Amino acid sequence: AQSVSQHNHHVILSEAASLELGCNYSYGGTVNLFWYVQYPGQHLQLLLKYFSGDPLVKGIKGFEAEFIKSKFSFNLRKPSVQWSDTAEYFCAVTFTGGGNKLTFGTGTQLKVEL
């Protein structure tokens, strides 16, 4: 069955540090890839998405992600995090033949310290 894994469950960084959150999926076909952010008590907000084309995608709030097909990965990056980036980050995938339902990773809780 298709699955999405996020290897970092909890990440603590100081402000201005660089961020990279890992996301891998298991599926050999066509996928669409998403990163969502969830602030405490809030709904899911889309950070960025990849459907096709340039594998390096830029999203909101200075985030970017790179799709590496050979590694089945879609890692999220930000060069310099801010305290306001403290939130939970979910990688999600839609798979060919799976309709448009999202399969989420288990999430990464990011805490940015001042």
Add this chain to the structure above:
Amino acid sequence: AAGVIQSPRHLIKEKRETATLKCYPIPRHDTVYWYQQGPGQDPQFLISFYEKMQSDKGSIPDRFSAQQFSDYHSELNMSSLELGDSALYFCASSLPTGNVMNTEAFFGQGTRLTVV
């Protein structure tokens, strides 16, 4: 811009009671998805509707049912509630997809259900 509206935002029910959650999609969105997010968990897909017909089904208990109405709003009905049903229930909507999968789902703010 109009967003996905869910009501109520918070709901407290006792065990064995029933609950109805409502979702109003973004105008012109005809596809609705329901997700359940337990405490500290990732969102899990429950069910989706396209043009008022069920289009996909995930890990939705038999005690739950859902439908999409002629105005495209959707309701999730939950009966014989259990403590384990306590969760955040998200609704999302998207534009018509047909057989195209390149579309983005927009999420509502969720309904937090607490079963006591």
